[in-house]
Amino acid sequence: MSNRVHIFDTTLRDGEQSPGAALNVDEKLEIARQLERLGVDIIEAGFPISSPGDFDAVQRIAKQVQNATVCGLTRAVRKDIDVAWDALKGAKRPRIHTGLGVSDNHLQHKLRKSRDEALEMGVSAVAYAKSLGCDDIEYFTEDAGRADPDYLCRVVEAVINAGATVINVPDTTGYATPEEYGAIFRMLLERVPNADKAIFSAHCHDDLGLAVANSLAAAKNGARQIECTINGIGERAGNTSLEEVVMALKTRRDYYGLETGINTREITRTSRLVSNRTGILVQPNKAIVGANAFAHSSGIHQDGVLKERTTYEIIDPADVGISESKIILSPRSGRAALKHRLEVLGHTFEDAAFEKVYERFLEVADRKKMVYDEDLEALATDEARLVNQTYELVQLQVTCGDSAIPTATVKLRHANRAVLMDADTGNGPVDAIYRAINRIVKVPNELIEISLQSVTEGTDAQAAVTIRVRAGDEVHSGHAAHTDIIVAAAKAYLNALNKQLLNQPGRITQPESERVGV
Numbered sequence: 001m002s003n004r005v006h007i008f009d010t011t012l013r014d015g016e017q018s019p020g021a022a023l024n025v026d027e028k029l030e031i032a033r034q035l036e037r038l039g040v041d042i043i044e045a046g047f048p049i050s051s052p053g054d055f056d057a058v059q060r061i062a063k064q065v066q067n068a069t070v071c072g073l074t075r076a077v078r079k080d081i082d083v084a085w086d087a088l089k090g091a092k093r094p095r096i097h098t099g100l101g102v103s104d105n106h107l108q109h110k111l112r113k114s115r116d117e118a119l120e121m122g123v124s125a126v127a128y129a130k131s132l133g134c135d136d137i138e139y140f141t142e143d144a145g146r147a148d149p150d151y152l153c154r155v156v157e158a159v160i161n162a163g164a165t166v167i168n169v170p171d172t173t174g175y176a177t178p179e180e181y182g183a184i185f186r187m188l189l190e191r192v193p194n195a196d197k198a199i200f201s202a203h204c205h206d207d208l209g210l211a212v213a214n215s216l217a218a219a220k221n222g223a224r225q226i227e228c229t230i231n232g233i234g235e236r237a238g239n240t241s242l243e244e245v246v247m248a249l250k251t252r253r254d255y256y257g258l259e260t261g262i263n264t265r266e267i268t269r270t271s272r273l274v275s276n277r278t279g280i281l282v283q284p285n286k287a288i289v290g291a292n293a294f295a296h297s298s299g300i301h302q303d304g305v306l307k308e309r310t311t312y313e314i315i316d317p318a319d320v321g322i323s324e325s326k327i328i329l330s331p332r333s334g335r336a337a338l339k340h341r342l343e344v345l346g347h348t349f350e351d352a353a354f355e356k357v358y359e360r361f362l363e364v365a366d367r368k369k370m371v372y373d374e375d376l377e378a379l380a381t382d383e384a385r386l387v388n389q390t391y392e393l394v395q396l397q398v399t400c401g402d403s404a405i406p407t408a409t410v411k412l413r414h415a416n417r418a419v420l421m422d423a424d425t426g427n428g429p430v431d432a433i434y435r436a437i438n439r440i441v442k443v444p445n446e447l448i449e450i451s452l453q454s455v456t457e458g459t460d461a462q463a464a465v466t467i468r469v470r471a472g473d474e475v476h477s478g479h480a481a482h483t484d485i486i487v488a489a490a491k492a493y494l495n496a497l498n499k500q501l502l503n504q505p506g507r508i509t510q511p512e513s514e515r516v517g518v
C-alpha cells in the first residue's frame with residue numbers, strides 16, 4: 001500500500017456549511033486558488049444542485065483549477081448528478097461525490113428506506129455517474145460511524161463493483177472513538193473482497209473533539225485520503241482541521257510513516273484567508289494556526305526557547321509559514337526574555353541599570369498583562385535617561401476634580417539616598433505636581449512646553465510625556481512614559497530637572513527640604 005495520503009479539502013462545501021460562513025463566488029475562487037498553492041489533491045467545490053450560486057462557483061472553480069481534482073457533491077439522485085456533471089464540465093480532473101446514509105438511524109428516520117432499497121439507490125447512482133462518462137466517482141457511506149459493519153461491507157463492495165473509485169467512510173455525527181474508527185477501516189480493507197480497487201477516505205466531524213484523532217487513526221489503518229477543512233470549519237462543531245492533520249502526519253512521520261503533497265509553508269496564509277473571507281475567527285489557542293500556537297509567555301519557557309527553540313517547540317514555525325515564534329512579555333516573563341527583546345530593539349544595559357528596567361517592566365506588566373515593543377521602547381529610553389539622575393520619584397499622590405483644589409504630595413529620593421517629601425497646590429494636577437517638586441529641588445526654571453502622547457493602544461496604554469524647561473540660556477527636555485499619565489508627567493519633569501542639575505556643581509549635596517524615612 002502506498003504511503004501517500006491524499007488531502008481532500010472540503011472548506012468550500014462542508015466548511016461553508018458552518019452557520020454564517022456563506023461565501024460569494026469570487027471569494028470561493030480566491031480560496032480555491034490558494035488551496036491549489038497549498039497543494040491539496042482534491043477541492044470539493046460545492047453542491048451544484050443546491051443553488052444557482054453554488055452551481056456557478058463549482059463551474060468557475062472547475063475551469064480555473066489546473067492541478068487539483070475538482071469535486072461536486074450530490075445526493076444519490078439522478079438530477080443532482082446531472083447538474084454536478086454539468087458544473088464540472090470544464091474541469092481537467094472532475095470527480096462526482098455521491099452517496100447515501102448507511103446507519104439504521106438515517107435509513108429509518110431520514111431516508112425512510114430499507115437497507116436493500118438504499119443499497120440499490122447507491123449502486124444506481126454510481127452506475128449513472130459512470131454512464132455519463134465520469135471515471136472518478138467517490139461514494140460516501142453517510143453516518144458510517146454508527147452503521148452495522150456487515151451492511152457497510154455489503155454497500156462498499158456493491159458500489160465498488162458499480163464503478164466507485166474512492167470510498168468515503170464518514171463519521172458524520174462525530175460519534176466514533178479513534179480505536180473504533182480505525183477498526184472500521186481495518187475491517188473494510190480485510191473483509192471487502194474488491195477493496196483493493198478503491199481508495200478509502202476518512203471524513204470526520206468534531207462533535208466530541210475527536211475529528212483529527214479519528215482521521216489519523218483511519219490513516220494508520222489504511223485510509224489514503226483524508227477529508228478536511230481549513231481551520232476545521234464545518235457543519236456543527238466542524239470537520240477535521242487540515243492544518244492539524246497534515247502537521248501531525250509531518251511531525252510524527254516516524255510514527256505514521258505517511259506523506260502528503262501539502263506545501264505546509266502556505267498553511268498560515270490559507271488559514272488567514274479563510275478566516276477573513278468567512279468571518280469565522282480562529283481561536284487563539286488553536287493548534288498550528290492560532291495566534292498563540294508559537295507564542296511563549298512564561299519566563300521558564302522563554303528562557304528555554306531562547307537557548308534552544310526545540311525545548312518547547314515541536315514544529316519549526318517557518319514550516320507553516322510563520323517567520324518566527326513569539327516571545328510575549330508578560331508578568332510571568334523573566335530577565336532572559338526581557339533582555340533578549342531589549343537587545344533586539346537595540347537597548348543594552350549594565351547589570352544594575354538592567355535590574356531597574358526589569359523592576360519597572362514588572363510593574364508595567366502587572367498593570368498591562370502584555371508588554372509590547374512600544375512599551376519597552378518607552379520603558380528603555382526612560383530608564384536610560386534616568387541612570388544619572390539626582391532625584392528619583394518615590395511616591396506621588398494627587399487630589400483633583402471639578403470641586404477640589406488640585407493638590408500634589410511628592411516624595412523624591414536624592415542621589416545621596418535621602419528621601420524628601422513636600423506638597424503644594426496648583427491650577428491643575430500637573431501644575432500642583434511641578435510646584436511640589438520645585439519646593440524640593442529648588443532650581444529656578446520656566447516650563448516652556450509639555451506634550452502628552454499615547455504610545456500604545458487601549459485604556460491601559462502607556463502615556464509618554466515630553467516637556468521642555470528653560471533655565472537661563474539653557475533648555476532641557478525631559479521624557480517619561482507610564483501607564484498613569486500623571487506619573488509620566490511627574491517623571492518627565494524630574495528627568496528635565498535632573499539634566500539641569502547635571503551642570504550644577506555639588507548636586508549630590510543634601511538639599512534643605514524636609515527629610516523623611518532616611
Ligand SMILES: CC(=O)SCCNC(=O)CCNC(=O)[C@H](O)C(C)(C)COP(=O)(O)OP(=O)(O)OC[C@H]1O[C@@H](n2cnc3c(N)ncnc32)[C@H](O)[C@@H]1OP(=O)(O)O
Nearest residue numbers: 047049050051074075076077099100101110111142172235
Ligand atoms: C452530511 C452532509 O453534510 S450532506 C450535505 C449537506 N448539505 C446540504 O444539504 C446543502 C445542500 N442542500 C440543499 O440545497 C437542499 O437540501 C437540496 C437541494 C439538496 C434538496 O432540497 P429539497 O429538495 O428541498 O429537500 P430537503 O432538503 O427538504 O430534504 C432532503 C431530501 O433529500 C433526501 N436525501 C437526503 N440525503 C440523500 C441522499 N444522500 N440521497 C438521496 N436522497 C437524500 C431526504 O430524504 C429528503 O427527501 P424527502 O424530501 O423525500 O424526505
Ligand SMILES: CC(C)C(=O)C(=O)O
Nearest residue numbers: 014140142143170172
Ligand atoms: C456528505 C458527507 C460526505 C458528509 O459531509 C458527512 O457525512 O459528514
Ligand SMILES: [Mg+2]
Nearest residue numbers: 014172203235
Ligand atoms: Mg460532513
